[in-house]
Amino acid sequence: MSQDHLDARRRQILDGARSCFARHGYEGATVRRLEEATGLSRGAIFHHFRDKESLFLALAEDDVLRMTEVVAAQGLVQVMRELLSSTPSANGEALNPADWLGTRLEVSRRLRTDPEFRSRWAERSEQLTVATRERLLRQREAGNLRDDIDVEVLTAFLELVLEGLVSHLAMGLPADDMDPVLDLVEETVRRHRRAT
């Protein structure tokens, strides 16, 4: 198989596994269900990924990477807006909230119940924090950010709101009226305009 072919196969596995995890949860995504969802045999699947855990981590890392790209270009509030609107991101891949949330919620659940997973996940989630902080520092240098609050605090604030939004959507609560809330969040970190 060529490298292109291998990459495509890997992508096929990840896409199938994503909807399988979203639908059945980590525990419920049995090898048989993963075979059905990917259209591949267990031999083919575990040729690419050592085990189910590795497959899940690869998916979750994919999400973090995509989010990090959006953060670098447009900021963390844009990640939240894309999550709400489900429009394609800059690189053309749609952020499908239902699937993305499934993975994210599964990460949350395992962070809560599995200390080993927690330590393995820490460095991955740190990437998003770093990307957010760097974006805010650039915005501060450009004079677009308020300068009376530490960048660390603004980063933690944005991450907290993102976490709330993920949880909100995951619980199936209505999100039609969320745009003005995100406007407020964005305004909160921006430089205050001088009253005229």
Next chain:
Amino acid sequence: MSQDHLDARRRQILDGARSCFARHGYEGATVRRLEEATGLSRGAIFHHFRDKESLFLALAEDDVLRMTEVVAAQGLVQVMRELLSSTPSANGEALNPADWLGTRLEVSRRLRTDPEFRSRWAERSEQLTVATRERLLRQREAGNLRDDIDVEVLTAFLELVLEGLVSHLAMGLPADDMDPVLDLVEETVRRHRRAT
């Protein structure tokens, strides 16, 4: 049994069940474990609560009621502060984050996976929204609230941050540096002070 005795017994069941659900999750809290955690027989437990579902809902309602009291007196940011500091609330009952979070997370999980539970829960969670909105309206009348943003938007903003904080704590992420973030959240809904 006197009413006082019945109330005390009900309280004993709720307290034991709370730690049992927090420790084992809803599914894992078997009748045997509930007996151990409460120190009572299944007969005594289900004399007070029709079934496990009713027992869990009673617990979750207790939480909402306590939060609603704090919101009415001191606002939703205070609920977040108490969640962080685990200090006793106004009525002397400690909000134990570990237990409270267990219940809250279980509600989140079931909202996500159980549409029937979702509709049953909707009116309960609405109580907190109503209390938050009413508190903000009183604050606006008193001139303490910013008046350029709709109260509905400010309510949704505060609820989103609370949801994020619950999720953050539930995932075992560090919360030592969260105080300045909550200060920022509080400042965001307050009336902007005129620059001097």
